[in-house]
Amino acid sequence: MTHVMIVDALAGRVPPGSSITLKGWVRTRRDSKAGLSFIHLHDGSCFGQMQVVAPNTLANYDSEILKLTAGCSIIVHGQLVDSQGKGQDVEVQASSIQIVGWVDDPDAYPIAAKRHSFEYLREVAHLRPRTNTFGAMARVRHCLAQAIHRYFHEHGFLWIHTPIITASDCEGAGEMFRVSTLDLANLPRTSDGEIDFSQDFFGRPALLTVSGQLNVETYCLALSKVYTFGPTFRAENSNTPRHLAEFWMIEPEIAFADLNDNADLAEDFLKFIFRVLLDERPDDLAFFAQRIEPQCIKRLEGFIDSSFERIEYAEAIDALKRSGKSFEFPVQWGRDLQTEHERYLTEEHLKRPVVVMNYPKQIKPFYMRVNDDGRTVAAMDVLAPGIGEIIGGSQREERLDVLDQRIDEIGLNQDDYWWYRDLRRYGTVPHAGFGLGLERTIQYATGMANIRDVIPFARTPKNAEF
């Protein structure tokens, strides 16, 4: 008897009549007076479950089988047969069932065989992977992560492992977490009363990265096509369904490329990973369509079949002004788009993902390339219905004199960016890249409303229990 995963048994990759071993966790048990019990078994290999038929002739039927409850772990030996009942094609006629782990106090088992609210499940994050939703989420997340690596690998990109810890506190993407080994209760001080970071582990202030972009640009300007994919940290006190303090970000960077090349890449890339998801996880997507967001599969198919809507920032402003809508925040060239504006553009005006390009330079970071008009920079945001900003990117400023001017304008110190500036001194080339939030991508694909439910262990303000 060989151990098979339920996915293989259900998919017909195991010949009917085979003697097999299954290992997994009980979801439900139903007893029949015909002298048998039905056990639905999950092992995480797919959305589906295997029905195990346990006859009362099993030695431990009365003593153990009848006491199985949701969550118990068991090993089943038996024969894979065509099901006599409705609801499944095959089932396993058990010849023996070994209980590996009981559930203490079934009355208080946190994952009962019933619906639970997501709010509640966040409080039992160590057990929620046993639910349909979080099993599906984990498989979708894995599938997308694999598809991302596959896309880049197949297109000649190198995965660059940019650092988690950075000494640069000027990455310009929000508040950062400090990394230190100093004794908080007894901080060393310099003569003028400041904290003496020369005594800290790195001999200088260190922080968790908010973006690998500046680092990955160095490899882009040597290896042409690169990307990062790793954890990213923001210490913002953000309490929303689309922000995490720790999230995973994908940041490709391409050399000899402009903003249009960048948008082309974003579009091709997203279509690829969603195609893979539709191909490889139809079971889980069907669940999300049935129980979470009815439109999610159609939305992905539509995404793949249609081209991105690309509009200029100035066009977006015009469209908002002509919308006739009364917005809480004013619509005016030179001001950033508010959430209500983005929602109108992507959910009402165009009703699909939209790329907004070429923003006023005063609302964007120093590293974005100044356009010929002198007023805008080559920035782009990809907005998705229901999620908002899913991608933020730009063509980078490759001209040292312009870059320096921007650093000065914004009030930053050129010396702090000495190695970044060096890239513009030695063989500079036009280049561009973007950042994609993995969790927001999963939200878009599944319809999951809260970002805390598309990552195994959410890190948010006042929450790091697990």
Next chain:
RNA sequence: UCCCCGAUAGCUCAAUUGGUAGAGCGAGCGGCUGUUAACCGCUAGGUUGCUGGUUCGAGUCCAGCUCGGGGAGCCA
């Protein structure tokens, strides 16, 4: 961080104008059934988030706190 809303049984919720708490699901026991969110009956299970206040009396009213949700800002 700001603005709203919420916290009652293991879970999801109910409880009139303040009068000492109920249901469904889950769990246990029994019945029935190749069952499948099974069904029927019985049983157990609660210092109503915490602290204080008003009152003869607080789940209910008031204040503070903690936690959670939605919206906003920051962004991916």
